[in-house]
Amino acid sequence: MSTAQTAYVTGGASGIGAAVVSRLRAAGARVVALDLSQPCDVECDVSDAESVQRALSAAVEIAGPPTRVVTCAGIGRTALLLDDTPEQFRRVLDVNLVGTWLALRAAAALMVEAGGGGSMVAVSSISGTVADRTMGAYCASKAGVDMLVRVAAAEWGPHGIRVNAVGPGVTQTPMLGNATALPGWVEGLTERTPLGGVGDPAAVAEAVVAVLEMAWVTGQVLHADGGLGQHSPIDAYGAMLRLPPR
Numbered sequence: 001m002s003t004a005q006t007a008y009v010t011g012g013a014s015g016i017g018a019a020v021v022s023r024l025r026a027a028g029a030r031v032v033a034l035d036l037s038q039p040c041d042v043e044c045d046v047s048d049a050e051s052v053q054r055a056l057s058a059a060v061e062i063a064g065p066p067t068r069v070v071t072c073a074g075i076g077r078t079a080l081l082l083d084d085t086p087e088q089f090r091r092v093l094d095v096n097l098v099g100t101w102l103a104l105r106a107a108a109a110l111m112v113e114a115g116g117g118g119s120m121v122a123v124s125s126i127s128g129t130v131a132d133r134t135m136g137a138y139c140a141s142k143a144g145v146d147m148l149v150r151v152a153a154a155e156w157g158p159h160g161i162r163v164n165a166v167g168p169g170v171t172q173t174p175m176l177g178n179a180t181a182l183p184g185w186v187e188g189l190t191e192r193t194p195l196g197g198v199g200d201p202a203a204v205a206e207a208v209v210a211v212l213e214m215a216w217v218t219g220q221v222l223h224a225d226g227g228l229g230q231h232s233p234i235d236a237y238g239a240m241l242r243l244p245p246r
Contacts, residue, residue, distance in 0.1 A: 005028075005030070005067045006030045006031075006064050006065065006066050007031045007068035007069065007070065008034060008056070008059050008066045008068070008069050009024070009031060009032070009033050009034065009069075009070045010034045010044060010071045010073040010099070011034075011046075011072035011074060012031075013033060013038060013040045015072070015175065016168060016171060016173060016205060017033070017070070017072030017123075019202045019204065020070050020072060020209065022202075022205070023205045023206065024068070024209060027209065029068065032059040032062055032063050032066075034046075034059065034073075034103075041059070042058045042059055046071070046099030046102060047091075047094040047095045047098060047099045047102075049102050052099075056106045065110045065113070065114040066111065066118060067111070067119070068120075069118070069119075069120040070120070071099075071100045071120075072123045073095065073099055073100075074096045074175070075091070075095045075096065075175070076092075076175045077137055078134040078135060079136070079137070080136075088137070093141050095141075096141035096142065096145065097142075097145055097148070100122050100148060101148055104122065104149075104163070108120070108161055111159065112156075116161065117160035118160070118161045118162070119161070119163075119212045119213070120149075120152070120163045121208050121211050122149050122163070122165045123167075123204075124142045124165040124166065124167040125167050126167050126169050126229035127142045127143075128142035128145060128167055128221070129143070129146070129167075129223075129229065130229050142167070145165060146167070146221045149163045150219045153219030157219075162217065164217060164219065164220045164222065165220070165222070166204065166208045166211055167221055167222065167225065167229070168199055168204045168223075168224050168225060169224070169226055169228040171199035171204055172198050172201065173201055176198075189228075192228060193225075193226045194228075196226065199224070199226060203224065208224075
């Protein structure tokens with residue numbers, strides 16, 4: 001990556017966002033980390049349009065207009081659809097989907113104003129294509145992100161702006177909470193993931209930075225999940241292996 005690249009990363013204080021910030025800086029880019037938590041360079045609430053505009057204006061003052069943008073800010077929630085509330089459901093959509101749109105839109109405007117050209121990656125999830133019980137709001141928000149990048153790619157391509165998504169699988173981030181402490185959880189996930197185990201934020205960040213630099217790719221969703229998303233939930237082969245010998 002050229003040292004001339006300027007990258008903005010939302011959700012850059014922790015998890016995948018922090019790993020992306022670290023990798024981009026190691027590659028020589030000028031990086032502005034935007035987040036509500038520390039450490040970050042600029043405070044930003046992606047669900048609030050005014051906060052996004054203020055944050056990106058501050059980022060321009062720090063590093064200049066962006067040539068690379070990664071949207072990592074997101075929240076999770078588990079609730080059955082019948083038990084969820086409109087307020088809590090909308091909150092997930094506001095951060096994960098609307099927040100992604102607000103950040104991409106504001107950054108794209110800066111790219112166009114600067115003469116066009118640039119690359120964007122929205123961090124989505126395999127939950128955008130794989131349905132999980134108790135994750136209705138999260139799945140819906142990530143499915144929306146996948147379609148959002150396709151539409152953005154179609155609209156902003158004439159300006160030389162590429163827009164793609166990277167969809168992680170189960171990754172060891174604060175959003176995962178204490179799931180790994182559940183008896184048998186890691187073992188079950190490892191069994192169902194072709195490459196095994198729980199995802200590493202650094203590995204997802206590697207995929208994000210690689211997609212950022214793909215010059216002839218736009219409107220695509222790459223799953224960085226160790227193969228988890230392609231695995232049938234039925235797992236007939238695994239069930240056969242567990243049968244007692246005849």
